Amino acid sequence: xxxxxxxxxxxxxxxxxxxxxxxxxxxxxWHSFFSQGTAMxxxxxxxxxxxxxxxxxxxxxxxxxxxxxxxAGTIPASIAIALLMAVWVNGKLPLRGLARMAYFxxxxxxxxxxxxxxxxFYTPEIGLLDQFMRLFGLPSHNWLGDPDTVLWCIVVxxxxxxxxxxxxxxxxxxxxxxxxxxxxxxxxxxxxWYYFRRVTFPLLMPTTLFVLINATxxxxxxVDQLFILTKGGPDNASSLLLYYIYExxxxxxxxxxxxxxxxxxxxxxxxxxxxQFFIMDKRIHYR
Amino acid sequence: xxxxxxxxxxxxxxxxxxxxxVSFAVEAGSxxxxxxxxxxxxxxxxxxxxxxxxVTAGRVRINGGDMTDEPPARRNLSMVFQSxxxxxxxxxxxxxxxxxxxxxxxxxxxxARLRRVAELVGLDELLDRRPAQLSGGQRQRVxxxxxxxxxxxxxxxxxPLSNLDAKLRHAMRVExxxxxxxxxxxxIYVTHDQTExxxxxxxxxxxxxxxxxxxxxxxxxxxxPASTFVASLIGAPPMNLIDVADGADGAVIEGVGHVVxxxxxxxxxxxxxxxxxxxxxGDGLPAALIASxxxxxxxxxxxxxxxxxxxxxxxxHRKVNNGETVRLSWxxxxxxxxxxxxGRRIGYADPPAAAIQSGPGADE
Ligand SMILES: Nc1ncnc2c1ncn2[C@@H]1O[C@H](COP(=O)(O)OP(=O)(O)OP(=O)(O)O)[C@@H](O)[C@H]1O
Ligand SMILES: [Mg+2]
Numbered sequence: 001x002x003x004x005x006x007x008x009x010x011x012x013x014x015x016x017x018x019x020x021x022x023x024x025x026x027x028x029x030w031h032s033f034f035s036q037g038t039a040m041x042x043x044x045x046x047x048x049x050x051x052x053x054x055x056x057x058x059x060x061x062x063x064x065x066x067x068x069x070x071x072a073g074t075i076p077a078s079i080a081i082a083l084l085m086a087v088w089v090n091g092k093l094p095l096r097g098l099a100r101m102a103y104f105x106x107x108x109x110x111x112x113x114x115x116x117x118x119x120x121f122y123t124p125e126i127g128l129l130d131q132f133m134r135l136f137g138l139p140s141h142n143w144l145g146d147p148d149t150v151l152w153c154i155v156v157x158x159x160x161x162x163x164x165x166x167x168x169x170x171x172x173x174x175x176x177x178x179x180x181x182x183x184x185x186x187x188x189x190x191x192x193w194y195y196f197r198r199v200t201f202p203l204l205m206p207t208t209l210f211v212l213i214n215a216t217x218x219x220x221x222x223v224d225q226l227f228i229l230t231k232g233g234p235d236n237a238s239s240l241l242l243y244y245i246y247e248x249x250x251x252x253x254x255x256x257x258x259x260x261x262x263x264x265x266x267x268x269x270x271x272x273x274x275x276q277f278f279i280m281d282k283r284i285h286y287r
Numbered sequence: 288x289x290x291x292x293x294x295x296x297x298x299x300x301x302x303x304x305x306x307x308x309v310s311f312a313v314e315a316g317s318x319x320x321x322x323x324x325x326x327x328x329x330x331x332x333x334x335x336x337x338x339x340x341x342v343t344a345g346r347v348r349i350n351g352g353d354m355t356d357e358p359p360a361r362r363n364l365s366m367v368f369q370s371x372x373x374x375x376x377x378x379x380x381x382x383x384x385x386x387x388x389x390x391x392x393x394x395x396x397x398x399a400r401l402r403r404v405a406e407l408v409g410l411d412e413l414l415d416r417r418p419a420q421l422s423g424g425q426r427q428r429v430x431x432x433x434x435x436x437x438x439x440x441x442x443x444x445x446x447p448l449s450n451l452d453a454k455l456r457h458a459m460r461v462e463x464x465x466x467x468x469x470x471x472x473x474x475i476y477v478t479h480d481q482t483e484x485x486x487x488x489x490x491x492x493x494x495x496x497x498x499x500x501x502x503x504x505x506x507x508x509x510x511x512p513a514s515t516f517v518a519s520l521i522g523a524p525p526m527n528l529i530d531v532a533d534g535a536d537g538a539v540i541e542g543v544g545h546v547v548x549x550x551x552x553x554x555x556x557x558x559x560x561x562x563x564x565x566x567x568x569g570d571g572l573p574a575a576l577i578a579s580x581x582x583x584x585x586x587x588x589x590x591x592x593x594x595x596x597x598x599x600x601x602x603x604h605r606k607v608n609n610g611e612t613v614r615l616s617w618x619x620x621x622x623x624x625x626x627x628x629x630g631r632r633i634g635y636a637d638p639p640a641a642a643i644q645s646g647p648g649a650d651e
Contacts, residue, residue: 180372183339188386188437189360198385202376 031259050260071219073155082166107165115228147237173207290315290473296345305331307497320484323494329477364441365434373418380414515630542593561600563621571614579607
């Protein structure tokens with residue numbers, strides 16, 4: 001009888017999870033082994049053909065490379081800035097509440113709104129960035145139109161958006177550290193940097209791991225800004241994996257190939273998450 | 288030159304006056320206890336000596352030098368925190384030598400000191416453990432080791448034993464005291480436990496609401512309490528404080544004819560320690576025994592005289608027949624008199640008028 005209750009309580013959550021997470025995942029995997037069906041030709045089992053196609057797809061590799069650069073650009077920078085801001089606003093600071101709020105604001109703004117703000121920054125001639133450059137007598141530049149700079153424009157925006165969010169986690173962790181630890185350090189004559197390096201940072205490791213995993217996932221997940229700013233262009237120079245999947249599925253209407261790309265994305269994310277967890281786990285468990 | 292000297296030290300937070308004009312000087316090599324109830328400003332005083340808290344007014348001098356505005360690290364003192372404040376991610380060894388590493392003590396010297404200190408506090412076997420893998424008493428020792436390895440002449444301790452059980456507490460009490468004497472350290476030790484204060488201190492500074500209530504050796508506080516506050520804090524059980532009233536021949540207890548002491552009664556309180564009262568059959572204050580509390584070596588008997596309860600310490604085991612009437616007597620030099628309004632000591636109680644005719648012998 002008790003078991004029945006248990007299952008009944010689990011059912012609503014289980015239904016949602018299966019309907020919206022597990023089933024789509026399995027269905028996607030399934031679809032990736034079939035060709036794209038048309039009115040004339042129904043989908044047929046093709047084995048690994050979609051995957052072989054993917055490995056030959058130049059755009060796929062370009063997008064993967066973009067995404068790797070995007071991750072490498074956003075993850076360390078946003079974490080470092082978040083940590084810096086958290087330490088900063090955790091201290092005794094006049095108008096501390098205001099500073100915390102200011103740092104957190106980008107997080108509560110929707111990405112679409114953020115992208116619109118930054119669109120204004122990046123606009124050639126009249127944009128804030130160009131006006132600033134002109135002060136130093138530098139020429140105008142089409143930041144979003146140049147394949148060499150467009151990806152970095154996206155990276156900067158993502159850092160700006162994410163750092164405030166991660167700061168909240170670091171701030172919460174900093175506040176949970178007992179203040180006597182710092183006092184003990186001060187009595188021993190430990191400077192701020194020494195204390196941070198030997199005590200604060202190691203004690204923040206669990207939070208850093210959590211933030212790192214989130215930042216990694218976000219670097220694959222957060223592509224809203226592309227819709228406003230670049231549409232992946234020019235020439236796919238700013239396209240990211242998830243955006244490419246969207247294009248394949250809804251612009252080129254090739255669901256089978258989109259499913260294949262999705263499986264590749266999921267596999268990558270899973271491997272990264274597991275890897276981070278196991279590697280970092282060894283170094284952060286001090287309790 | 289004194290090891291530590293406080294001169295009119297005051298700490299105020301907006302509305303609260305945590306420490307109010309406190310001055311005292313500590314001899315080098317002595318063990319001084321700051322005693323007082325919760326919230327009386329003990330920790331704040333200690334933290335101001337350490338430099339962890341800024342003073343609102345007054346000066347703090349250490350070894351003769353004015354340290355009021357110096358950072359903690361320049362004061363050459365160590366501190367044991369109530370919560371130990373061990374670094375949870377570092378093992379015992381790293382915790383102990385943390386300060387030596389900060390000060391770049393070279394590694395040979397460091398290891399030598401570590402070995403010496405670890406042996407001193409009995410931690411040699413546990414150097415590779417993390418704090419979470421230690422018992423409360425062992426953590427306490429790590430905190431102590433970290434404080435003494437610096438070889439600072441002054442050590443501040445904030446209720447370091449409050450998290451330990453009674454037995455361990457006793458053992459650590461003895462150990463800390465012995466260590467202090469062996470190393471010749473100057474220790475300021477905060478506690479709210481009078482037993483701890485009495486057994487460890489060379490000198491007790493008793494605080495109340497941020498002010499010094501009494502400052503003296505343990506036996507001074509015991510035998511000459513400056514106020515009812517001190518009297519009710521020192522001793523277990525503490526001194527009986529009995530309201531007295533005017534009687535025909537001297538002070539009496541309301542509702543009991545017997546003269547307890549000479550002179551006026553109204554506005555005064557009589558203080559007698561339970562261990563100084565004797566239950567006798569013959570002469571004395573008539574009282575009814577109402578309860579007893581057997582402690583092993585002795586029994587605390589509650590007697591009622593008029594409306595007032597008087598505790599009496601009786602050696603051995605004493606059974607009480609409820610309502611049994613007895614007489615209570617005490618040597619007259621162990622009766623203390625306090626002003627009922629201010630609580631201040633007036634002196635030893637006047638002898639009953641019948642015995643001696645001399646006036647009150649105020650001793651303050
Ligand atoms: N940071 C602070 N801000 C405001 N008031 C404080 C602060 N720290 C302490 N106080 C107040 O100062 C007074 C003395 O505090 P303190 O910590 O010195 O007491 P204590 O004697 O150590 O008590 P306990 O035995 O409970 O530790 C208390 O009334 C307390 O509320
Ligand atoms: Mg305290």
